[in-house]
Amino acid sequence: MISERFRIILLVSLFLYFSGIVFLLVHKLLLIKHCLIWLLAGVVMSIMVIFPDMLKKIASIFGVYSDTNFLFMLCIGFILLFIVYLSHLAMRLTESNRRLVQEVAILKKESEAQKNGQ
Amino acid sequence: MIINKCLNDNDMRKIVIIPAYNEEASIVPLVESLQEYQDRYDFIVINDASTDRTEEILVSNQINHITLPLNLGIGGAVQTGYLYALQHGYDIAIQLDGDGQHDPRYLDSMVQPIESGECEVTIGSRYLTYEGFQSSVFRRIGIRFLSGLIWLNTGIKISDVTSGYRAVGRRMIALFCKYYPQDYPEPEAIIIAARSKSKIKEIPVSMKERSAGNSSINFRRAVYYMIKVSIAVIIANITGICGGYDK
Numbered sequence: 001m002i003s004e005r006f007r008i009i010l011l012v013s014l015f016l017y018f019s020g021i022v023f024l025l026v027h028k029l030l031l032i033k034h035c036l037i038w039l040l041a042g043v044v045m046s047i048m049v050i051f052p053d054m055l056k057k058i059a060s061i062f063g064v065y066s067d068t069n070f071l072f073m074l075c076i077g078f079i080l081l082f083i084v085y086l087s088h089l090a091m092r093l094t095e096s097n098r099r100l101v102q103e104v105a106i107l108k109k110e111s112e113a114q115k116n117g118q
Numbered sequence: 119m120i121i122n123k124c125l126n127d128n129d130m131r132k133i134v135i136i137p138a139y140n141e142e143a144s145i146v147p148l149v150e151s152l153q154e155y156q157d158r159y160d161f162i163v164i165n166d167a168s169t170d171r172t173e174e175i176l177v178s179n180q181i182n183h184i185t186l187p188l189n190l191g192i193g194g195a196v197q198t199g200y201l202y203a204l205q206h207g208y209d210i211a212i213q214l215d216g217d218g219q220h221d222p223r224y225l226d227s228m229v230q231p232i233e234s235g236e237c238e239v240t241i242g243s244r245y246l247t248y249e250g251f252q253s254s255v256f257r258r259i260g261i262r263f264l265s266g267l268i269w270l271n272t273g274i275k276i277s278d279v280t281s282g283y284r285a286v287g288r289r290m291i292a293l294f295c296k297y298y299p300q301d302y303p304e305p306e307a308i309i310i311a312a313r314s315k316s317k318i319k320e321i322p323v324s325m326k327e328r329s330a331g332n333s334s335i336n337f338r339r340a341v342y343y344m345i346k347v348s349i350a351v352i353i354a355n356i357t358g359i360c361g362g363y364d365k
Contacts, residue, residue: 103187
């Protein structure tokens with residue numbers, strides 16, 4: 001059971017959360033494709049907070065007695081999954097970086113060879 | 119093969135940017151169709167790290183091109199073209215897709231309003247005269263929706279917001295070098311242009327169906343596209359209102 005005070009705190013936090021994301025997007029500090037999942041998470045959280053009975057019902061389906069605990073469990077699970085996704089992104093960036101370094105090195109060599117040839 | 123400069127120094131220098139990803143079947147027919155315009159237009163193909171024989175064909179036919187070492191997507195490829203245009207002092211850049219859908223016979227009508235100072239951006243629209251290839255019903259519904267969204271945000275009515283057949287003047291070339299959307303860029307680029315106080319004009323064009331190759335848009339991507347582009351349009355508008363494109 002979520003107290004009214006906690007619901008208000010969550011709603012204010014969600015408002016700040018969405019404002020923060022929009023701020024980062026407008027100032028080009030975040031790519032839209034990377035923030036879509038955060039926006040979706042915010043929407044799901046908002047629904048859960050605005051309709052706490054829905055949260056209670058879903059929590060009981062999963063066998064969780066406390067809806068607050070269920071909410072935190074969802075958040076932690078989501079964060080863990082997102083960290084895995086970020087690890088995948090980091091791997092792709094590492095590979096792109098390596099490829100770019102190799103291409104630059106080869107271009108540099110060809111450029112020097114051309115200069116020496118001249 | 120296609121590296122001719124404008125013969126008249128007083129004419130505005132114009133370049134056609136042709137982004138191409140895995141277009142081995144359509145790139146040569148396209149470039150051949152551009153031959154008759156080579157006295158007035160320069161051309162540059164941006165090979166977006168194609169995995170087929172596109173690079174081999176470009177080299178063997180001595181087609182002016184830049185090969186990106188990594189795939190950047192349509193936004194990154196077109197922006198590369200704008201960077202090239204800016205660095206080489208071009209006054210007008212025309213984007214013409216490498217899949218053969220855009221008919222070069224409209225090149226002159228696309229650039230004429232920019233040359234005359236009537237506008238800074240022209241967009242070739244399929245939906246002014248409804249001639250030629252019109253794309254699927256679902257795609258047209260999506261385009262109508264985005265067109266409405268752009269109108270709500272800027273007050274500008276553009277019928278073909280996803281058309282990649284567009285021409286821009288020098289100021290917009292410089293702006294797009296700094297700010298160009300990477301994912302599905304066309305609708306967002308209209309917002310950037312509009313918020314930079316750029317006049318935009320639509321020119322009726324007729325497009326062909328893809329001459330070869332496959333579109334990169336499937337159903338799953340279409341859903342992602344609609345959500346992502348809708349948010350991008352709104353955010354780009356807010357960024358523009360806050361002066362984000364004035365820096």
